Amino acid sequence: MSAPIISVRDLFHRYGDFTAVDGISFEVSEGEIFSFLGPNGAGKSTAINVLITLLPLQQGSATVAGFHVAKDPERVRESIGIVFQDVTLDRDMTCREILEFHGHLYKMPNAERKERIEELLALVQLEGKQDTRTKNLSGGMKRRLEIARGLMTRPRVLFLDEPTIGLDPQTRMRMWEYIKAVNREGTTIFLTTHYMDEADHLSDRISIIDKGQIIATGTPAELKNTLGEDLIYLETSDGAGTRKILSDMDMVKHITQKPNGIVAMLNGDGTKILPMIIEALSLEGIRVNAVNLKKPSMDDVFVHYTGRELRDEGAEKPSTAVTRAGRR
Amino acid sequence: MHLGFLTIFWRDMLRFYRFKTLLISSLVQPALWMAFFGIAMSSNFNRFTSEIPPLPGVPTVDYLTFMAAGVIAMTTLFTNLFGGMSLLFDKNWGLMREIFASPLPRNHIIFGIALSGMTKSFIQAIIIMVFGILIGAQFFFGYTAIETFLAILGILLFVAVFSLGFLFLSAAIAISLESPEGMQGIMTLLTMPIFFASNALYPIDAFPPALQALSLINPLTYLVTGIRYFAIGGDFQAIGIHYQFTPIQIVFAFLFLVGFAAIMFAIAWWRFRKAVVT
Ligand SMILES: Nc1ncnc2c1ncn2[C@@H]1O[C@H](COP(=O)(O)OP(=O)(O)OP(=O)(O)O)[C@@H](O)[C@H]1O
Ligand SMILES: [Mg+2]
Numbered sequence: 001m002s003a004p005i006i007s008v009r010d011l012f013h014r015y016g017d018f019t020a021v022d023g024i025s026f027e028v029s030e031g032e033i034f035s036f037l038g039p040n041g042a043g044k045s046t047a048i049n050v051l052i053t054l055l056p057l058q059q060g061s062a063t064v065a066g067f068h069v070a071k072d073p074e075r076v077r078e079s080i081g082i083v084f085q086d087v088t089l090d091r092d093m094t095c096r097e098i099l100e101f102h103g104h105l106y107k108m109p110n111a112e113r114k115e116r117i118e119e120l121l122a123l124v125q126l127e128g129k130q131d132t133r134t135k136n137l138s139g140g141m142k143r144r145l146e147i148a149r150g151l152m153t154r155p156r157v158l159f160l161d162e163p164t165i166g167l168d169p170q171t172r173m174r175m176w177e178y179i180k181a182v183n184r185e186g187t188t189i190f191l192t193t194h195y196m197d198e199a200d201h202l203s204d205r206i207s208i209i210d211k212g213q214i215i216a217t218g219t220p221a222e223l224k225n226t227l228g229e230d231l232i233y234l235e236t237s238d239g240a241g242t243r244k245i246l247s248d249m250d251m252v253k254h255i256t257q258k259p260n261g262i263v264a265m266l267n268g269d270g271t272k273i274l275p276m277i278i279e280a281l282s283l284e285g286i287r288v289n290a291v292n293l294k295k296p297s298m299d300d301v302f303v304h305y306t307g308r309e310l311r312d313e314g315a316e317k318p319s320t321a322v323t324r325a326g327r328r
Numbered sequence: 329m330h331l332g333f334l335t336i337f338w339r340d341m342l343r344f345y346r347f348k349t350l351l352i353s354s355l356v357q358p359a360l361w362m363a364f365f366g367i368a369m370s371s372n373f374n375r376f377t378s379e380i381p382p383l384p385g386v387p388t389v390d391y392l393t394f395m396a397a398g399v400i401a402m403t404t405l406f407t408n409l410f411g412g413m414s415l416l417f418d419k420n421w422g423l424m425r426e427i428f429a430s431p432l433p434r435n436h437i438i439f440g441i442a443l444s445g446m447t448k449s450f451i452q453a454i455i456i457m458v459f460g461i462l463i464g465a466q467f468f469f470g471y472t473a474i475e476t477f478l479a480i481l482g483i484l485l486f487v488a489v490f491s492l493g494f495l496f497l498s499a500a501i502a503i504s505l506e507s508p509e510g511m512q513g514i515m516t517l518l519t520m521p522i523f524f525a526s527n528a529l530y531p532i533d534a535f536p537p538a539l540q541a542l543s544l545i546n547p548l549t550y551l552v553t554g555i556r557y558f559a560i561g562g563d564f565q566a567i568g569i570h571y572q573f574t575p576i577q578i579v580f581a582f583l584f585l586v587g588f589a590a591i592m593f594a595i596a597w598w599r600f601r602k603a604v605v606t
Contacts, residue, residue, distance in 0.1 A: 074431050
């Protein structure tokens with residue numbers, strides 16, 4: 001495997017006495033989509049701002065595209081594209097002007113700049129809006145324009161800080177498609193999000209970050225599988241017999257009776273345990289009428305690692321967080 | 329050479345041009361000053377000073393001509409003192425994060441915005457000169473075409489250096505502050521003493537010593553002196569006072585403004601290097 005395109009070791013960042021990033025280390029390989037998943041205030045933006053050289057490196061080391069963020073910030077800047085958490089557009093410039101300005105900032109040659117603008121306006125489907133001032137764009141269009149801007153210089157790494165915050169569900173899905181399309185063309189993507197489904201859907205690998213620390217890293221499947229809490233729903237010819245057999249198996253943690261069947265929570269990989277269960281049942285002559293295997297969601301993963309549900313300052317439940325975000 | 333400052337300049341001029349109200353008000357405002365303040369004051373001053381016997385052999389200029397130079401200077405002051413405001417808006421709501429995260433060296437932001445302030449000041453200075461002459465200011469009186477051309481260049485040179493100085497100051501303040509209201513407050517505090525402790529509208533000879541000392545370290549005084557020298561001449565009388573400027577004095581005034589701009593640039597650069605925008 002090639003050298004990591006982002007490499008962070010023991011990174012700390014403090015605002016006065018407050019430690020926002022509390023010793024994180026991770027690597028991102030070229031071509032990956034890598035996510036920081038964490039609640040509000042976890043330190044995601046702070047970490048990103050150190051990587052993109054907007055905040056000084058206080059402690060630890062970080063390299064991006066092979067360049068050290070403190071020793072070679074210019075080269076880091078030339079190698080990356082950024083979409084900030086808050087909209088960073090001039091309300092009174094047109095889409096084209098926003099892209100022109102960016103191209104000039106990065107000293108792109110004229111011909112290349114013009115060509116790239118056409119390409120990107122097409123990619124994010126804003127050709128029809130190129131002479132519209134950004135204040136007259138919808139939220140999704142603004143975000144798309146910002147992604148186009150982040151891609152102007154064909155960066156090796158694109159940083160996306162909460163790319164779909166405040167977008168409606170359809171727009172979020174389309175956003176995800178853009179992000180995947182960009183990634184397929186070879187751009188490494190580093191994104192932060194506090195949406196479970198977003199991290200799950202987009203990422204090759206996820207680091208769960210909470211209170212400035214990385215508490216778990218892995219592929220979405222790994223994260224969910226290490227949890228080993230697959231759920232199986234069974235409808236059988238003999239409910240009581242099934243319960244007895246299941247409760248004797250040590251891979252089964254917990255059984256819940258449902259009106260027509262049984263839900264068993266497994267403490268192992270359900271894809272492997274399910275055949276064993278079905279076999280054990282058939283040895284006893286019990287017929288399985290219906291079965292459903294459910295993987296735990298990222299929500300379950302998050303609760304497992306943090307001991308809390310993903311919070312918006314405390315009480316909010318993950319399910320409401322997601323639906324509310326969708327409606328925004 | 330990195331021409332990144334031209335990008336910043338282009339964008340600021342774009343906004344200037346796009347905001348028609350901003351464009352028009354900044355062009356009309358100096359003309360209004362000339363029209364109302366100039367004409368009103370000159371009719372008064374001319375009456376007060378009509379009793380004073382003129383010095384023989386020294387050309388006399390009326391108050392309108394005298395204060396037109398002050399209005400050019402004042403407009404330049406206001407335009408540039410507020411010129412950094414766009415940086416503050418950019419920092420809070422606009423493109424500053426993008427710019428700070430780009431490879432553009434930060435001093436180019438300062439140069440770019442200063443160049444745009446300078447351009448606006450040129451446009452305004454020319455408008456005031458044209459309008460002033462139309463309503464009777466005796467600028468470039470008795471000059472040949474070449475002399476007039478050179479005199480205008482001289483005025484623009486003074487305006488340029490002065491506007492750089494105040495834009496650097498304004499940029500330094502803008503990048504250090506959080507709120508436009510705060511900046512507005514500081515600007516108002518600054519404009520009063522700068523404008524009134526100067527020779528823009530009246531002579532400083534009769535000031536009490538403290539105020540006079542203040543006016544002598546006031547860049548506005550040197551800008552006004554430079555403009556009067558080029559627009560009126562090195563030897564004239566106005567409102568009963570005999571003005572004489574030697575070329576040495578003019579060179580000194582210019583160098584004073586250059587020094588002021590250099591110090592302000594150093595401050596702005598220091599503030600920009602330290603600035604963190606997230
Ligand atoms: N400039 C600052 N000064 C002081 N504290 C700050 C500053 N910026 C952020 N913080 C604090 O640092 C912590 C991490 O903030 P950060 O913005 O990195 O979180 P985040 O994970 O990006 O959250 P969100 O999902 O809300 O964007 C928060 O507690 C925040 O209050
Ligand atoms: Mg954030």
